Amino acid sequence: xxxxxxxxTKRTTQHALTVLGNPPSAEPGPQATSGEPxxxxxxxxxxxxxxxxxxSKSDSxxxxxxxxxxxxxxxxxxxxxxxxxxxxxxxxPGKSNYPTIAFxxxxxxxxxxxxSNLRDLVTYIFADGPGPQWVGITHRPAFRKIVAIMxxxxxxxxxxEAVDFSNYSPDAAKEETSAxxxxxxxxxxxxxxxxxxxxxxxxxxxxxxxxPVKTPGDDRHxxxxxxxxxxxxAPNSKKDNGKxxxxxxxxxxxxxxxxRTRVTEFLCxxxxxxxxxxxxxxxxxxxxxxxxxxxxxxxxxxxKVDKLEDGEVPEKDIQxxxxxxxxxxxxxxxxxxxxxxxxFSLTRxxxxxxxxEVVLDELVKPDKPIIDYVTQYSGITEEMLAPxxxxxxxxQNKLLDILHPQTIMVGHSLESDTKALKxxxxxxxxxxxxxxxxxxxxxxxxxxxxxQKYLTREIQKGxxxxxxxxxxxxxxxxxxxxxxxxxxxxxxxxxxxxxLFRRLARAGTAYKAQGGEAGGLEVGKTSAAIDWGDxxxxxxxxxxxQLGCKTDEDVTNNVIRAVNGDSDGLEIRGGGVDFxxxxxxxxxxxxxxxxxxxxxxxxxxxxxxxxxxxxxxxxPLEQALERLTERLTRIHAALPPCTAFIVxxxxxxxxxxxxxxxxxxxxxxxxxxxxxxxxELSVKWTDVEDQALKAAARKxxxxxxxxxxx
Numbered sequence: 001x002x003x004x005x006x007x008x009t010k011r012t013t014q015h016a017l018t019v020l021g022n023p024p025s026a027e028p029g030p031q032a033t034s035g036e037p038x039x040x041x042x043x044x045x046x047x048x049x050x051x052x053x054x055x056s057k058s059d060s061x062x063x064x065x066x067x068x069x070x071x072x073x074x075x076x077x078x079x080x081x082x083x084x085x086x087x088x089x090x091x092x093p094g095k096s097n098y099p100t101i102a103f104x105x106x107x108x109x110x111x112x113x114x115x116s117n118l119r120d121l122v123t124y125i126f127a128d129g130p131g132p133q134w135v136g137i138t139h140r141p142a143f144r145k146i147v148a149i150m151x152x153x154x155x156x157x158x159x160x161e162a163v164d165f166s167n168y169s170p171d172a173a174k175e176e177t178s179a180x181x182x183x184x185x186x187x188x189x190x191x192x193x194x195x196x197x198x199x200x201x202x203x204x205x206x207x208x209x210x211x212p213v214k215t216p217g218d219d220r221h222x223x224x225x226x227x228x229x230x231x232x233x234a235p236n237s238k239k240d241n242g243k244x245x246x247x248x249x250x251x252x253x254x255x256x257x258x259x260r261t262r263v264t265e266f267l268c269x270x271x272x273x274x275x276x277x278x279x280x281x282x283x284x285x286x287x288x289x290x291x292x293x294x295x296x297x298x299x300x301x302x303x304k305v306d307k308l309e310d311g312e313v314p315e316k317d318i319q320x321x322x323x324x325x326x327x328x329x330x331x332x333x334x335x336x337x338x339x340x341x342x343x344f345s346l347t348r349x350x351x352x353x354x355x356x357e358v359v360l361d362e363l364v365k366p367d368k369p370i371i372d373y374v375t376q377y378s379g380i381t382e383e384m385l386a387p388x389x390x391x392x393x394x395x396q397n398k399l400l401d402i403l404h405p406q407t408i409m410v411g412h413s414l415e416s417d418t419k420a421l422k423x424x425x426x427x428x429x430x431x432x433x434x435x436x437x438x439x440x441x442x443x444x445x446x447x448x449x450x451x452q453k454y455l456t457r458e459i460q461k462g463x464x465x466x467x468x469x470x471x472x473x474x475x476x477x478x479x480x481x482x483x484x485x486x487x488x489x490x491x492x493x494x495x496x497x498x499x500l501f502r503r504l505a506r507a508g509t510a511y512k513a514q515g516g517e518a519g520g521l522e523v524g525k526t527s528a529a530i531d532w533g534d535x536x537x538x539x540x541x542x543x544x545x546q547l548g549c550k551t552d553e554d555v556t557n558n559v560i561r562a563v564n565g566d567s568d569g570l571e572i573r574g575g576g577v578d579f580x581x582x583x584x585x586x587x588x589x590x591x592x593x594x595x596x597x598x599x600x601x602x603x604x605x606x607x608x609x610x611x612x613x614x615x616x617x618x619x620p621l622e623q624a625l626e627r628l629t630e631r632l633t634r635i636h637a638a639l640p641p642c643t644a645f646i647v648x649x650x651x652x653x654x655x656x657x658x659x660x661x662x663x664x665x666x667x668x669x670x671x672x673x674x675x676x677x678x679x680e681l682s683v684k685w686t687d688v689e690d691q692a693l694k695a696a697a698r699k700x701x702x703x704x705x706x707x708x709x710x
Contacts, residue, residue, distance in 0.1 A: 091142050091642060099142040099642050101709055103135050103209060109186040112214040115230040118648055118705055119500060122146055123234055125644060126525050126579060127507040135707070143709075145563060147580045147639060148646040150228070151628070152594075153587030155652065156704050158625065159203070159210055161195045165622040185212060199625040202633045206645065207706040215651045215701040221442065222657060222664070222693035224700045227650035232539040232581065233497040247452040250491070253498045259487030262325045263408060263480060266488075268428045275441070275665060276433065277415040277672030281426035283308055300422040301396045303403045310405035311427055323484040327427075329354045330402070331410040331477040333469040334417040335378040339368035346392055346420040347373075347380045350469035351402070352477060359402065361470060363388045364395055379468065392422065399423060412447040412476050415672075431479045435491040442668070451475050454482060454491060501527045501542035504579055526573070528562035530555055530582035543581070545572055552584040556631040560638040584631070590624050593654060639710040648705035657696035660689065 091098040101121070113134050123129025125143050157163065188209035193201050203210075217224035236253050268276075270284050282294040283305045296302055305311065313326030332351050336344035345366035351359040363380070365388045373380050403409065403425055411417055412431045418424065435450050437443035451457045459475050460468075483490055498506075508525030528547060529540030532555075536546040547558040565576040588594045632647065639645060667685040 091139070093641065097139055097142060099137075099139040099644075099709055101135050101137055101644060101707055103188055107134065109134060112186050112212045113705070114214045114216060115227055115648070115650070115703075116216070116235075118148070118213065118646055118707075119231050119234060121644070121646070121707070122148065122500065122579065123503060123507075127504055127509060129234070142642050143644055144640055145576070145578055145580070145643040146646070147559065147563060147635070147643060148231070148582075148648070149559070149632070149635070150231070150581075150583040150650050151587060151647060152227075152583070152585065152650050153589075153591040154628075154649040154704060156189075156210065156212065156702075159189070159191070159196060159200060159704075163197050165197065165199070165619040165625070168619070168621055188212070197622075197625075199622050200629060202629040203706065206632065206636050207647070207708045209706070211705040211707065213648055213703045213705040215703050217697060217701045219694055219697050219701070222661065222690075222697040224651060224654060224657060224697055227703070228539065228583075231648075231650075232500045234500050234503040235497050247449060249456045250453050258485060259489075260321070260323060261484055261487050262323050263329060263429060263484055264325045264327065266429045266434045266480070266483060267408065268430055268433060272430075272433055273415075273428065274669045276413075276430070277668075278418060278428065279424040279673070281305065281424045283310075283426045296424070297422075299392075300424065301400060302424045303400060303405075303407075303426070305405045305426055308426065313406060323481075324354060326406070328404070328407045329410055329429075329477075329480070330359060330407060331473040331480075332414065332417060333411060333473040333476065334420050335380055335469050336416075336420050337366065337370045337374055337378060337380055338372040339366050339370055343368075344416075344420060345370070346395070347378060347385060348469055349395055349421070350473050352470065352473045354477070356474055356477065358470060360398065362390055362395065364390050364392060367392065395421065396423060410476050410480050412450075412472070413444060429480055431476050434483055435479065447472060447475060450479055450491075454479060499539055499542035500581075501529065501539070501544070501579070505542075505544070508578065525579055526577040527579040527581070528558075528572070528577045530558045530562065530580065532583070532585050540581075544577060552586045552627070552631060555582050555584050556635060558582070559635050563635075563638060563640070563643075584628065587624050587628055590620060591653070636710060641710060643710040645708050645710055646705065649703040652700050652702040654700040657693065657700040660693040660696055663689065664693065 117132065117134060120129045121132055121135075124131055124137065125140055125146060131137070158165075158168070188211045191204040191207055191210055193204035196204060215224055215227050216230050236251070268278075270280060273280055273284070279297070279300065281302055282291050285291040285294060311327070318326040330351050330353055332349070334346055334350075335348040337347045339345040345368060346364045347366065347370075348361075348363050350361045353359050363385060365385055370382075370385075373382060373385075375381055399421065407425070408427045408429055409425050410429045410431070414428055414430050431447065431450060432444040435445060435454070437445050448460050451459045455475065455478055457475065457478075459471055479491075504525035504527055506524070526545075527543040528545040529535040529543035530547045530549060531538075531540060532549055534546070534548050535541075535543070540546045545562065547562065549555045549558060559580055559582050561576075562572060562580045563576045565574045566572045567574075585594060636645060663683050664685055667681060667683045670681045670683070671685075
């Protein structure tokens with residue numbers, strides 16, 4: 001026998017012995033290098049163990065225990081599990097391989113960090129987020145967990161030297177925090193324990209800096225966007241759609257699921273109609289004197305709907321799966337010309353039904369002389385209207401026959417059309433409302449923009465010949481149809497990003513240093529949302545676990561529980577989850593930032609109770625801060641090593657901004673009411689109030705944050 005044949009025979013014999021029962025080598029496999037992800041090995045084949053579970057051949061081997069077992073059990077194989085590779089040891093604090101989040105005093109900050117920066121810190125450490133420019137991260141793979149706690153009511157002025165909580169008033173510091181004074185305002189403030197009030201000194205033990213944090217919003221229009229949504233919504237992954245510039249077509253966020261919704265779910269509420277300048281139909285008014293005394297302004301007509309129930313279709317008469325809910329849906333668009341300064345009159349009306357068929361398309365001659373045909377927008381010329389004899393009254397009579405109680409009117413910024421028609425109808429679907437502007441009201445997206453983004457359609461390209469009202473009506477109809485197929489969240493801010501918990505579950509990366517089976521292998525990161533009431537009703541629905549609470553003490557205990565896991569592992573796995581988000585609300589209510597109706601209403605998700613004991617000679621705010629820091633200290637002590645700890649307020653004081661917004665909304669509602677005169681308005685809105693709202697918005701958007709590694 002040749003040497004090669006002998007060598008091959010020896011290899012075959014050794015392989016057979018290994019399969020049949022030779023013990024595997026106890027020599028551990030290679031370890032991951034510090035701080036670097038390892039390439040994922042090619043997935044081995046799968047087989048089922050004795051209980052039907054899938055196993056990997058890389059982790060176990062098949063053998064027969066003894067030869068005569070084959071005769072006893074028909075030759076069944078049993079599983080022999082090999083020892084797992086050793087996991088990398090947890091780095092010790094102070095060692096060179098311990099993870100850090102550090103700020104360099106040489107950094108050049110151009111503005112305050114914002115909530116998206118804090119959120120991106122989470123996605124950078126645990127998923128596929130961009131690297132931060134405002135701090136340096138070392139040994140990213142060594143991070144074990146991230147805990148983020150939102151603390152509304154916490155303000156930067158509380159951390160100033162010699163603060164007196166017995167006389168503390170956010171209004172006293174209003175001028176100091178309402179505007180930037182120098183670029184230094186962008187930089188974090190070092191926390192020095194001896195300079196803090198005793199109630200807040202534990203912050204200096206947990207965090208090196210206090211960061212000024214800006215909440216997203218719009219100072220120009222006095223708006224602040226939701227701090228919760230800003231932190232718990234991650235931007236969609238960037239995709240190259242092959243197009244350069246222009247409006248990017250809307251795409252479904254990762255994990256998007258269509259939720260077919262009836263068109264009746266998108267009907268405007270009374271408040272939405274009032275805020276947008278519609279004349280409220282008497283059927284929408286509560287029964288009583290207001291409805292009985294309703295009188296339409298001169299020249300106006302109201303459709304023949306006595307009560308809202310007249311519009312409902314019995315469920316047995318609705319075709320299964322129908323999104324129209326048995327209602328007749330008509331899309332309407334009008335063209336106007338100018339008959340006076342800031343006065344527009346109807347010159348054309350077009351109506352199409354749900355199938356896109358034209359129901360009505362007529363030119364209308366205004367009662368007053370036309371001073372500007374605005375042909376570039378309306379497409380109407382003097383020659384077109386010369387032979388027309390149809391009047392507004394003729395159109396109103398036709399509409400009163402067409403619009404019955406089960407008719408839904410669809411349009412874009414339909415309040416301008418109903419004003420031109422001098423018509424009120426209770427059932428309206430307005431595409432400018434169901435597809436809100438990304439920066440919120442009073443801004444509205446144009447129909448042209450919505451068509452480009454959601455329908456990838458170019459409209460209103462008539463140039464000198466203006467718009468086409470039939471085309472615009474069909475576009476509104478198609479937008480509503482799309483909304484019905486995809487659901488309420490489509491076209492809203494919720495659809496502009498991905499739920500943070502779901503992002504971590506989808507794109508979370510486990511490194512060998514974190515206990516991952518293979519470095520760099522994409523695996524789901526587990527998470528917990530902990531909040532007052534029911535966290536599953538909001539963004540918390542995307543978390544692995546939702547833990548509802550009634551007190552801040554509940555929040556504290558549940559954070560510790562989520563971090564460490566249940567001792568029996570029956571609900572939360574042993575070792576806890578990877579990411580925890582929580583919100584404490586006692587301070588928010590004490591500061592008066594929380595809606596008092598929610599605090600006082602026992603049927604709501606509650607109002608914070610003082611679960612500590614207030615002393616007679618100590619300010620309530622001081623005691624609330626002591627309870628807060630004691631809870632944060634307990635949470636910090638329970639965190640395992642290599643845990644990133646983030647605490648942030650979410651916003652500044654929003655009360656003055658909210659008050660002025662209510663005044664502005666009331667003024668706008670009265671100003672847009674047909675027939676209401678300027679001197680009859682109950683509130684005024686001048687440049688003085690407008691500047692005050694902008695200043696209040698700046699203050700509301702000024703929050704704080706703290707970041708460290710346990």
